[in-house]
Amino acid sequence: MYYSVIGILATMILLIENHDILFNSDSTTQMPSWKIYRNFLFAVLFYYLTDITWGLFEHLKMADLLYVDTILYFFAMASGVYFWAQYTVAYLNDETAFGKILVFLGRAVAGMILLANLINIFVPIYFTIDENSVYEGLMLRDVMLVVQIMLLIMISLYAFSAIGRQPKEKKARYRTIALFGFIMALFLTIQFWNAYLPLYSCAYMMGTCLLHTFVINNERQEYQEMKKMVTDLKKEILNINDKWSKRD
Template sequence: MSYSIIGIIAIMVHLIINRDMLWHYSDYTDVPAYREYRDYIFGMLFFCAADVLWGFFNDLKMIVPLYAITVIYFVTMMAGFLLWTRYVAAYMEGDNHSVFRRVLTAVGVTLFVCELVILTVNFFVPIKFYFDENAVYHAGMARYATLGMQVVLFIITSIYTFVTKSPSESATKRLRRSVGLFGILMAALIILQIYYPMLPLYSIGYLMSSCLLHSFVVEEEKDEYRKNLKEMLDRTQQQSLELGDARRKIYTDPMTGVGSKQAYLEEIDSLDAKIRGGKADDFGVIVFDVNDLKIINDTKGHDVGDVYIYNASMLICEFFDSCPVYRIGGDEFVVILQGEPYKSRRERLAAFEAQMDSNLHAADKVVISSGLAEYESGADTHYLAVFERADQQMYMRKRALKKKKKKKNPTRQTSSRSRR
């Protein structure tokens, strides 16, 4: 049982240090050679499990189960070696390593296939191993040959990782040295395994080397991935802020802060699409026009006129809060009413017009003409039809306001007309 303890410890350590990679693998799919590393971890786990069972059956001296688990032991050993070659080949990315990757992968597959052939032959001729009548294990020449080939390949790969450079920024010199040290350590313990077949040195090599690989390669790669992800998120956030600023500039009128002409045109397109598709809900349009702006610009200057326009927009927003307000021309505004504001449209407009009537008789107060029209389903085939009716209502209101103003101050009104 003492032989199996090492394999049990190796399994526990692998499960602990690689828990994220094994159970939360979707978080690390962008880590270089992640999938190959994960496959390699599973290969080590299967080998260590086979090693544990080998120690158990060896203590029981059960020849048939012991023979079977020994075959599985060598198959999982070579499978683990093959998965390691795939991991290193994937890790050494870039065109500079393409030949090495192909050769390493081909050798790994070849050794695995040879191992299967040798184990098949071993059923008939004990060239790999055999057990005597006392269930004592005896190694054959093929065992030494396959282990020796692994040693050679581990050493060659380690030397390659030490002396070559990688084009990948994440594959730093320290990380490549860690991969190389992994190979050297495994080669050394396999050599000891050759001379001491009854010790679980291969499992010890997997345990120590994988801890090294995980600490200095996988964790570094995950840190690099997290760093790159954070930088990407920061860039995305900055771009989003910049895009938000750009959108605000495009869709916001710079003078008044209400919706711009571009925003208004896009809203029209959206409403027209709904009308064409028969999905338009009830909506209303109010057209506004600021009265006497030309007189103010001519007599007081455009700066005062700009303030006048701004104050007009604030009045509209005050009475039509929660509604999109658009400035579509120098002194023209539009409000589109939908949902709850649409239901209270007439009350809102009545309150607004009452305020305008009051402003008409006060000095320096903004006066705005307005006109309302509602969308008529089945009759209106596009937004413009609703707008034109609202525009006509606005001009009727403008004429009515002028008449009221003329009645109050006919001399001043006449003077104003002469100036215009």
């Protein structure tokens, strides 16, 4: 049961910090990269919920529910990687082939994991859960976790390579985005060896807090300043038009 505590805490922090992005639909959240980030946050929230219930079902030894939750758990994990790849490419505003490949790989990995877990219902190829609710990951699960770790590292290197081309005020944001992937990859590597530690939830909690502080808040402030400049410019144009109208 203690396993679920981290997920509950992480969920509360996510909802408090990002309630405006998740549940409001102002002009800021309509920006392309922010819309993708919103989807990413929902994927993180979905992962937290599966992680919380995983600990609960394992504690109560509810094998059938634990089995279903484990399928959702792996799909939620893969979905998070996919949306993170999509967000990183959108944020970098990069239309290169490599960026498109990263997004395609993220989508492909999520699809493969979902398919493998559906097959696992009939033929155990990904994981097993016995009548005592004892979980055991199989070889394909190990392979797909390694693939996700490698993809997270590739996304981080991709973001890190773009830092040098950015103005000084944006370098910290790009470093944070690159750091996020490394944090996720590191904690997933540790959890790879011990499935009964909620380390991936810890990584998400730490990573989303960093993103909120050093990327999202700065982006919002910059957007609001730009929006104010546009509003002031429109007022100035209207004033000029009024003056010319009075002259006529």
